Each structure stands twice: as C-alpha cells, then as structure tokens.
Amino acid sequence: MSVTAVLDVGKTNVKLVLFDGSASLWQASMPNRPLAGPPYPHADVEAIWRFLMGGLRQAGVEHAIADIAVTTHGAAMALIGEDDLALPVMDYEFEGVGEVEAEYAPFRPPFAETLSPPMSAGLNSGKQIFYQQRRHPEAFARVRHIVPYPQYFTWRLTGIARNEVTGIGGHSDLWAVRERRLSSLVVGCGWQALFPPPIAAYDVLGPLRPEVRAETGLPDTVRVRAGIHDSNGSILPHLIAFEPPFTLVSSGTWAVIMALGADPGRLDAARDMQAYADVEARPVPAAKFMGGREYAVILDGASPTCSLADAAAVMAAGVLALPSFVPNGGPFPAHPGEIRGTLPAGEGMRAALASLYCVLLTDYLLEALGAVSGPLLIEGSFAANPVYCSLLAALRLGQAVLPSLDSSGTAYGASLLATWPDMPAREPARPAMAYADTESLLGYRAAWRAALPSTA
Structure with a gap:
C-alpha cells in the first residue's frame, strides 16, 4: 500500500x-x-x-x-x-x-x-x-x-x-x-x-x-x-462494507446522522433535516444536532464519565434534559435547553444525564428520518461512551449498534480517496450490549418525548 x-x-x-x-x-x-x-x-x-x-x-x-x-x-x-x-x-x-x-x-x-x-x-x-x-x-x-x-x-x-x-x-x-x-x-x-x-x-x-x-x-x-466534506468522508468506508439501508452517526462537535437508503421525501426543514450529496453525488438523508457541544454544556465541568447505574438513578429520579443547549442547529433550535428535576447525588450524574439526552435525541432523529432498519454505525465521541451505546442499543432493538473506537474515522475515510472504490480490510466493530432494563428506559423516553417543545 x-x-x-x-x-x-x-x-x-x-x-x-x-x-x-x-x-x-x-x-x-x-x-x-x-x-x-x-x-x-x-x-x-x-x-x-x-x-x-x-x-x-x-x-x-x-x-x-x-x-x-x-x-x-x-x-x-x-x-x-x-x-x-x-x-x-x-x-x-x-x-x-x-x-x-x-x-x-x-x-x-x-x-x-x-x-x-x-x-x-x-x-x-x-x-x-x-x-x-x-x-x-x-x-x-x-x-x-x-x-x-x-x-x-x-x-x-x-x-x-x-x-x-x-x-x-x-x-x-x-x-x-x-x-x-x-x-x-x-x-x-x-x-x-x-x-x-x-x-x-x-x-x-x-x-x-x-x-x-x-x-x-x-x-x-x-x-x-x-478533497471531501468531513461527514461524507466518514461514510466512505461503509459505502463498500454495507449495503443500504444503514445509518452512520458521526459525532464530535456535531452529531450528524446520515441514513443511507432512507427516503428523502421524509425530510422536514423545520427539524433541521437535509440531504447531503455523497462522493458519487447521490442524496443522503440526514439530521444533526450539536451533540458534543451540548454534552459539554449539560456536563457543566463535572466528571465526563458515568455508568449504567448512574443512568438508572437519573431515570428513576425522573430528571429530564430538554433541547436545545446551543442555538445552532438541531430539531428545536428556538427552544432554550432546560433541566427539569433534581439530580441525585453522585459524581457521574451529570454525565449520565448528558448521555441520556444525546441518546434520546439520536433516537428521535432516527425515527424522523425513517432509519429504522439496518445497522447503526457509531463513530467519534459517542462511540467512546459505552453508556450511550448500550442505551441506544436497547432503544433500537433489531438494529445492531456498532461503535468504532478508531479516532481517525473521518481522516481514514478521506484517505480512501486515494484508492476509491477499493478499501483495505478492517476488523469489524463488535455490537454494543443493550441496556437490560428496557422497560424503565422506554418509560423514560415516553416522559422525555411528552415534554419536548413543538417544532412549529
């Protein structure tokens, strides 16, 4: 090579x-x-x-x-x-x-x-x-x-x-x-x-x-x-490895959800949904929110690590983080973010709340895009968060959640421009284990969605 x-x-x-x-x-x-x-x-x-x-x-x-x-x-x-x-x-x-x-x-x-x-x-x-x-x-x-x-x-x-x-x-x-x-x-x-x-x-x-x-x-x-736009660079390795439908969640400052094989007719401008053009100029339905930035705002300087037990405690206390914590992008850009309820004591509670927020917003946008079948590929900071991956796997049962811990995902995708459409073999990602208490998580999701602001 x-x-x-x-x-x-x-x-x-x-x-x-x-x-x-x-x-x-x-x-x-x-x-x-x-x-x-x-x-x-x-x-x-x-x-x-x-x-x-x-x-x-x-x-x-x-x-x-x-x-x-x-x-x-x-x-x-x-x-x-x-x-x-x-x-x-x-x-x-x-x-x-x-x-x-x-x-x-x-x-x-x-x-x-x-x-x-x-x-x-x-x-x-x-x-x-x-x-x-x-x-x-x-x-x-x-x-x-x-x-x-x-x-x-x-x-x-x-x-x-x-x-x-x-x-x-x-x-x-x-x-x-x-x-x-x-x-x-x-x-x-x-x-x-x-x-x-x-x-x-x-x-x-x-x-x-x-x-x-x-x-x-x-x-x-x-x-x-x-040269290539970064989110499209992230797609490149998967365009060869998977047949649509599949979805890539590319996360960093932004969380960009790209649904390969989804119907562009479902896109809603009011929810900051759009279509990218892929490397062959084909439309890729997508949605986004400023996930890394919002995670940091909710964290507010607290410890960035948490456990599933911390997430369970936040859900049991009924504490909700509601969008949006930054004014740029996302399905609710005009609504100021808010935290309802009082977090339990514990070092990981804010990180758990931020993880739950990002999971629920990802899940919401997946449904809005119609990305309800095929694998979910997670790259970037969300892939390095096992709580996020486990909770998302529980919400999207029937869709394999495949986190990649390769920090060079976007750069690696761009490197494939030199050999496109050939791609060197890479070790496949292992599916995330789903959070066990699905019933509690689904109840928490229902409460969060009921509290969401209108997109009108």
Whole structure:
C-alpha cells in the first residue's frame, strides 16, 4: 500500500494523519482557533497552512507520501482572488450574517429544490456568500473562484481551483442535490462564473506546486486528491462494507446522522433535516444536532464519565434534559435547553444525564428520518461512551449498534480517496450490549418525548 497524508480540519482540532492502507502510521494535531476579525470571525488559514507544511516536511522524511487528501468541516466556503483569498473564510458561528436575512429570503431556493433547511448564523454557506457580497462589495469584486473549504487547501497545494459536490451539497443552499446542479440561488445572484467545474472527491486534482515541493521536500510524483466534506468522508468506508439501508452517526462537535437508503421525501426543514450529496453525488438523508457541544454544556465541568447505574438513578429520579443547549442547529433550535428535576447525588450524574439526552435525541432523529432498519454505525465521541451505546442499543432493538473506537474515522475515510472504490480490510466493530432494563428506559423516553417543545 502507498502512503496517503490526510489534512483533517475539524471545527475544534486540526490533524495531519498518514495512512498505509488501513493502518495509521503518523499523526500530529493542533487546536483550531478562529480569529475574531476584522472583517468578521474567520478561520486562521495561515496557522493551518503552516501546520500542514511543517507536518508534511517532518512526516515526509520518514514516509514515502504518494497522495494527499483534505477533509474539512462544512458550512465554509473560500472566496479566492487572483492569488490569495479575496475575503477570509468565515466562521459559520458568526451571528452577524443574520443582518441580511430579509434581503436573502427572496433569493433562498425552496427546500424542495436544495433539501437545505434555513439555519442560524452562517450555517447556510450560501447566506455567508450573500453577506460577503452585500457587506463587502469591493472585496467581493476581486473574487475569481468560490470553492468549498477542502478545495481551498488543495488549491494552495496545486494552484488548481475546482468544486466538489460533497462540499457544496451540505445545507449550503447552493446545490440542487436531486438534480445534481447548482441551485437557483447561484443563478439568481449571478455567481455561476465564480464556481469552477466540479470534479469527484477522489479525482486527482494535480501535482504539488513547485513552491510547496521546495518547502516540504516532497517529490513531484505526489498526487493531490480533490478533497471531501468531513461527514461524507466518514461514510466512505461503509459505502463498500454495507449495503443500504444503514445509518452512520458521526459525532464530535456535531452529531450528524446520515441514513443511507432512507427516503428523502421524509425530510422536514423545520427539524433541521437535509440531504447531503455523497462522493458519487447521490442524496443522503440526514439530521444533526450539536451533540458534543451540548454534552459539554449539560456536563457543566463535572466528571465526563458515568455508568449504567448512574443512568438508572437519573431515570428513576425522573430528571429530564430538554433541547436545545446551543442555538445552532438541531430539531428545536428556538427552544432554550432546560433541566427539569433534581439530580441525585453522585459524581457521574451529570454525565449520565448528558448521555441520556444525546441518546434520546439520536433516537428521535432516527425515527424522523425513517432509519429504522439496518445497522447503526457509531463513530467519534459517542462511540467512546459505552453508556450511550448500550442505551441506544436497547432503544433500537433489531438494529445492531456498532461503535468504532478508531479516532481517525473521518481522516481514514478521506484517505480512501486515494484508492476509491477499493478499501483495505478492517476488523469489524463488535455490537454494543443493550441496556437490560428496557422497560424503565422506554418509560423514560415516553416522559422525555411528552415534554419536548413543538417544532412549529
């Protein structure tokens, strides 16, 4: 197997991971800290670039890198000028985008066209671009290419600007996912000429620029793949290993639930449901909530570990955590989170309550998506939480819950761009054991659902 280097830009951390087939050979990481501005909060792309160059230089001494792939979080677009960014890559948590909501509304495509729900802050990347054009017209006039965030880094690596559908196909308002074309928003705003032609995520974009080769010491034989949106990178290993229907719960700052084989007709914009475009541009029904962030809010600095006995004590006390504990995304974005009842004494009680909250919200969204058959694949922080996995297995009897403790899931998926559609064999995940007291758990779920706010 040849070695593939993957730059994985998450919202919280940035990693560079080297893979030789299914094995991780080398890894480095750094915190991802956005800059406050001006002109608005934005990604510190120069810090990430320095990290990438230094990592490739260091790793390339010991390993013969043949391919480079990039994966990043979504809701981020790069507006490229002649030889640099015309405007910074906006932090999607920037609330100031809301200033243009009334202006944007007539241009927003209908949900039936894009399967992209209206979202808060800058989580619809089309609204980000609209804001940038309307609030910074002089800088916007210098834009020559608009590409998703992964393709910004591949442009810097190769000098070639291309689009890629997993990046523009996720709650962006920019892509008509079922028709596989740019949306009416792009046409209505006159942006068509700024979007370069799309290529597949696994296509070779080109070789490294001479300046990059000089800085990293890598040879001119290194191939740069087009790159992929992170949630879609997580899907890649499973697209080969499983036949739909199956569902992937990819968790970190966000918990993204992707239901392969589910009916897009069930999607409900009011519940922050959508369709991603997968690596072959096919629609993937999905729902999400800010699971890692909400877990931390409920935890409130307490111990992050708990047991099933702690969860049983929380359920017996009837304590409920109700959404939403962060304002961005999820099926109840307008409802402030609340905890009803008094937690029993004990070190693990807050972690148990947070685990129950994430389990019940996952279960709720699985039913909303119609993801009621086939295995449930759990990746990221939820997979490392045995209480979450055991409780979910009890609620979804008949569906195997398969947690993966591989922390490189997204990066590993991106590494497969170098060999797609071939995939090296990996040890299959073992099913989680279901929580034994199903009756108590079902009663607790009924009480939690009865207390949920309306989505109207």
